[in-house]
Amino acid sequence: MPKSDQASEEQGRAALRAALFVHRRAPLSRLLARRGLGPYRGYGELLEAIERLADRGAQVTLIGRSIRGEPLLAVHLGAASLAAARGEKQAAGLLTPAAQGGRSVANGVSLRPLGSTPDGTPDADGSRAPGGADDPAPGDAVLAQLAERAERASLRPSTGAGSRERVRTTVILSGIHPLEWIGIEAHLALLDRLATQDLGGRSILAVPIVNPDGLLRVEMNLRAGRHRYVRGNARGVDLNRNFDAGWYERGLIQRFIGLLFSPGSRPASEPEVEAIAHALSSRRIDRALSLHSAGGAVLYPPAHSLWPVADAAEHRAFAQRVARAADRRPYRAMSYVRFAWGVRKAGLEIDWLHDRHGALSLLVECSRGKLGLRPSRLVEPFAWHNPRRLDDATPPLVDALLPFVKGARA
Numbered sequence: 001m002p003k004s005d006q007a008s009e010e011q012g013r014a015a016l017r018a019a020l021f022v023h024r025r026a027p028l029s030r031l032l033a034r035r036g037l038g039p040y041r042g043y044g045e046l047l048e049a050i051e052r053l054a055d056r057g058a059q060v061t062l063i064g065r066s067i068r069g070e071p072l073l074a075v076h077l078g079a080a081s082l083a084a085a086r087g088e089k090q091a092a093g094l095l096t097p098a099a100q101g102g103r104s105v106a107n108g109v110s111l112r113p114l115g116s117t118p119d120g121t122p123d124a125d126g127s128r129a130p131g132g133a134d135d136p137a138p139g140d141a142v143l144a145q146l147a148e149r150a151e152r153a154s155l156r157p158s159t160g161a162g163s164r165e166r167v168r169t170t171v172i173l174s175g176i177h178p179l180e181w182i183g184i185e186a187h188l189a190l191l192d193r194l195a196t197q198d199l200g201g202r203s204i205l206a207v208p209i210v211n212p213d214g215l216l217r218v219e220m221n222l223r224a225g226r227h228r229y230v231r232g233n234a235r236g237v238d239l240n241r242n243f244d245a246g247w248y249e250r251g252l253i254q255r256f257i258g259l260l261f262s263p264g265s266r267p268a269s270e271p272e273v274e275a276i277a278h279a280l281s282s283r284r285i286d287r288a289l290s291l292h293s294a295g296g297a298v299l300y301p302p303a304h305s306l307w308p309v310a311d312a313a314e315h316r317a318f319a320q321r322v323a324r325a326a327d328r329r330p331y332r333a334m335s336y337v338r339f340a341w342g343v344r345k346a347g348l349e350i351d352w353l354h355d356r357h358g359a360l361s362l363l364v365e366c367s368r369g370k371l372g373l374r375p376s377r378l379v380e381p382f383a384w385h386n387p388r389r390l391d392d393a394t395p396p397l398v399d400a401l402l403p404f405v406k407g408a409r410a
Contacts, residue, residue, distance in 0.1 A: 012060040015071040020047050028219060036374050038388045040181045042219050046209060049188050050075060056195050063207070064275025067234040070212035072275045075191060077206070078199035079167045169283045170405050171359070172206040173276070173349060174291040176240045178214025178230050182366045182386045182393060183291035190398050190405065202407050205283065210272055211239055222382060229381040233272060237264040242273045245351035246304030263347050280357065288353035288361040289405060293385045294369030295339070296331045298323040300362055301354045303336035304346040309354065317410035319362060325400035326364075327393075336363065362404065367393040 028042030041049070050073060054060045059076040066072060174180075174187040187208045194204055209215060213234040221228045232238050241247075244267035268274045300315035302308070309315065312335065319333035332339070336350065350361040367387040377383035387393050 009059050009061065012062045012071075012073060013054060015062045016047060016051055016054070016060055016073060019071050020044060020051065023047065023216075028222065032222065032382075036376055036388060037222075037380065037383055038386055038390055040185065040386060040390070043209075043212065043216050046184060046188070050208065053188075053191055053195060058191070058195055063279040064271055066211070066213045066272055067270070068213045068216075070216070072207065072212070072272060073209070074279060075204075075206045075208065077191070077194050077204040079201045079203045166284060167201065167203045168287075168407060169203040169205055169285045170287040170289065170407065171280060171283075171285050171353065172204065172208075172289045172291070172405065173210055174207075175209040175211055175215055176290065176349065177238075177292060177385075178211050178218045178232075179382055179385045180291075180293040180366075181215075181218075181382075182293045182390070183364075184208055184215075185390055186364075186366050186394050186397050186401075187291050189394050190401055193398055193402060194405065197402075197406070199406060203283075204405070205279070207276060207279075210276065218382065227380050232262060233270055235264075235270070237262050237270050239270055239272055240349060241345070241347035242268060242270050243347050243349050243352035244268055244277070245348060245355050246346040261345075267347070277352075283357075285353065285357040285359045287405060287407060288350065288357070288359040289401065290349050290353075290361070290363045291366055292363060293366045294387065295365030296327070296368035297339055297365040298326070298331050298333045298362055299336040299339050299350070299365065300334075300360075301336065301351050303340070303348040303351050306337060308335065311360070314410060315360060315362075318360060318404055321410055322362065322364070322400045322404060326397050328396075331365075360404075364397070364401070366397060 023042075023044040025042065025044055027045060029039040029045060033039045050060060053075055061074050061076065062071050063074045064072040172187060172190070174183040187206065191204075191206055191208070211233050214230055214232060217234075218228075218230050221230070238261045241261050241263040247263060247267040264270055268277050298319040300309075300312075300319050315335075316333065323331035323333035336345065336348065348363075350363045353359045354361045369384055370387060377388070
């Protein structure tokens, strides 16, 4: 079972170091720059960038493994970063949520709120019911000890699972489709900026490389000079059709091209998607951002329905704000189903993040995929998705995304 973001910092750093040891190779960025494909970093170089974020104070956790065993790494910034995860481990022996009825256990003593019965319902007069056989009343010394520990715990910043759920969280994903490296580069540049800023009590949970197996396959093709189109994970499943949001709802067009956009055998059948769903299950997510390429657009739900979502106006306002600031020539801002010419696309992450978590969700198609006239770019699928000049695309996009990610109002 993939681990959640509660996995320790030590586990995350160990997994990161092991992957760095295995995948440290000559820089891919130099090879691609010479071929006119842009200075994009290979998998090992991207892992080094994540390690530098960790060295600057970000926390890196292991939330799962890909099909081929690559680590799925989450970067935490802000109020509920790994200070919370470490606190959860320390507090586990003091105050651990019980599985039944929202009760808690502290040092083996079952506790419940004042003015409630053993099943959690209030007494008629609002007083606490006497303890039963399964709820022995603790002695005065135990109560004093528990009160002291509860007071100390209340002084810790965002340490318990319950406090983590109260913290507003922004989720950022990229690298879902393995050819779309501009999204990963923009994501890491955004995290670099966020690491230096006051997030005002907000938590950031970022997964820069959702599909490491696919990315490694693309890198292998690039190093070997092979021109291959790669969209799925190691099993050929399009991870952005595998989320549990209208999964496998297909129209006539999708039935003809279903092999290219394989949704998997069931929702979250792929370990990469399952790991993300599990890691986010206890979070209070109100903003979500997914970085793709290369349509020059800011998109919002729905993708799997022709009917607009209830908060479409709020989504549209945010999308238009980001689109205007993303480039000298503004990006387009629209619902995903309009961007896809009315074709429903099921199983997308922005629909799942909105439907399941209630988050304001944006999907950004970074850059416009300009090919130019160089023959090596015309026949290279990598060039179809990634602009040659990173410096032209990434800085303005990061500036445009910062307010949304930090929780600003539209």
